[in-house]
Amino acid sequence: MDTYSDRTYTEDEVAKIFVEKYVDEYGAFEKRFDEQLTTGTIVQNEDGTYNITDKGRFIVKMFRAISDVFDTDERLVRPDITGCSQQDYD
Numbered sequence: 001m002d003t004y005s006d007r008t009y010t011e012d013e014v015a016k017i018f019v020e021k022y023v024d025e026y027g028a029f030e031k032r033f034d035e036q037l038t039t040g041t042i043v044q045n046e047d048g049t050y051n052i053t054d055k056g057r058f059i060v061k062m063f064r065a066i067s068d069v070f071d072t073d074e075r076l077v078r079p080d081i082t083g084c085s086q087q088d089y090d
Contacts, residue, residue, distance in 0.1 A: 001009065009017075022028045036042045041056030052060070060077070067077045 001014075036056070037044065039055075040053055041059055042050050043053050044050055064077045066072075067074070
């Protein structure tokens with residue numbers, strides 16, 4: 001927004017820019033995923049799938065406890081993935 005401070009943006013435009021720039025172009029997901037592997041919170045299995053580790057579960061518990069204390073959005077620490085199947089991620 002700073003680069004084009006003379007124009008206004010809708011919420012949808014900001015969301016689109018965020019996804020296109022930070023998630024897609026700048027590889028935000030890949031960076032965060034690699035961080036999890038590097039820090040040992042997830043591990044890759046022999047078949048190429050991934051699992052959370054004990055260290056990862058501990059960190060999740062910490063984030064959830066902090067979330068409870070500060071009453072943050074539950075969806076960020078307890079996402080509802082019911083009804084999702086492997087096909088949803090292909």
